[in-house]
Amino acid sequence: MQKKCLVRKNRDYCKVYNKGISLANRHMVIFTRKNNLNIKRFGFSVSKKMGKAVRRNFIRRRFKEISRLNNNWFLNGYDYIFIARKGIDEISYKSLENSMENLAYRISKQMTRKNL
Template identity: 55%
Template sequence: MHKKKFIKDNKEYRKVYREGISLANRYAVLYACKNTLTTKRFGFSVSKRIGKAVVRNKIKRRLKEVCRIHGDWFADGYDYIIIARRGIDELSFNSVKNNLEDLAYRINKKIIRENRL
């Protein structure tokens, strides 16, 4: 995944948290916010409560890989932040993929619903 597709700045994270919409399931929270670009960007957050650095980095690698392979699940022109919750470290890659697929599907429905209003 190209570096331009990542949210790096704290100010951008705060904007997504403040202005964006969110959905959650047992293992992750997904925030989405309209951006001024034509591409989608991703940010990842894994708390220290989940585990040590090796575990947190493994989770981030898995989340990035799911977003790289299945980027078509997410709409262009939006910033997405994925926050991992406790228990995600015990899931297999396919389970992580299925959880993110569910969140992406639900947030896209919510985005479409809000754009109609």
């Protein structure tokens, strides 16, 4: 994933958390907000409660790869932040992909309805 497609600054994360909309399922939470750019940007957050750095990076790499391969699920001009929930490291890659697709579909539908 290219660096320009990542949310990197803390203030950008805070904007998305405070002024964006969110949806959740059993494995993750997604926050999104319009970014006034013409690109989609992604941020990934995995808590220290998930385990040591190796386990957290493993989860983060899965998130990045799924969002890179399935870039068409997400709308241009929005920031997306994914937060992992407990137990996400125990599910298969395909289950995680299906879960992410479901959330992306639901949040895109909600954003177009509200015109955020």
